[in-house]
Amino acid sequence: MTRRNELTRQAARLFAQKGYHGTSIGDLAEAMGVQKGSLYAHISSKQDLLYETMAEGARAFHGGLDAIPDEAPVTEKIRLALRSHLQVVADQLDVATVFVQEWRYLEGDRREEIVGERRRYEERIRALFREGRDLGELRSDLDDATAALLVLSAVNWAYTWLQPGRATDELADRFWAVLVDGVRGYATPE
Template sequence: MTTRDRLSTEAARQFAELGYHGTSIGSLAKALGIQKSSVYSHIDNKEDLLVELAGTGAAHFHEALDSVPEDVDPLDRLRLALHAHLQVVHTQLDVATIWLKEWRFLTGQPRKDFLRSRHRYEKRIRRLFEEAIGSRQLPEDLDLDHAVLLFFSVGNWAYTWMSKKTDVDAEADAFWVLMQDGLARS
């Protein structure tokens, strides 16, 4: 692994554990066993790392959603989307944490680009709910805003309790049973 790759990995770890503002160029350099000035041979500033890692998180979430098969019924696609979302949190915990929490510290155009990507992802999940309603697998009068919020509440808070030992499929299935039962009753 190159020093630049190690820098990204360490930055992801520290941003996730200490927060963006709790991480310094000095702490990154120390963890890598290099001089602080050497870090700057790879980046212009700390925000470069945040932009990179937030983008990496976005790419992982979009790719996971892309992997959900189109040839299954809409409700099953929604269930698989929850599995995919939780799988990203589990396998990419550090960058997922940045995508879910530390992105707030992005500024300028990178922030606008990030929010555009994030909103696109949220709209894709919303469309899955709309398709399930359209196919009458979910009630026609479902409160769509709250249903989408429920999906993301389950999926996005997983970074706070998930560990490497978590059985993602079992957790996703358990949450799905609760969600589906609640959604069907609305």
């Protein structure tokens, strides 16, 4: 683990804990056991650290979806997507936290870039529900945009309550069970 990587990790941790603007270069230096001026041997600005954390988050979330097999049934793909997302949050809680709530402090082109990654990710999730309805694997009268929004919102909030120690996959499956069959437990015949 190079010194540079350690700095990125500490930055993710502190940004997650106290926010980007709430974390000073001095805080970061203290966490590294170093004078604050010394950090500039590794970075050229505080923004660098934010951007790097965001880029790592984007990579992790997209990478998770990439592993989902194309030929699986849609409900299964949704289940795997839920697992993947929560797994990323659990494995890299700090990075995920920053990715979700500190992106607005990015400046310039990097901001547009990360916003684009976020949008692309959401679009991939939305596509699952659209596809599922079109293929007849989900109910024909499904409001797929709303369903996708429900799921995306839920997992985007996961960083606030997810405990990395706990069985994350099982939790994802429980989410999935509620989502797929609803809370009432019998379908309304049309």
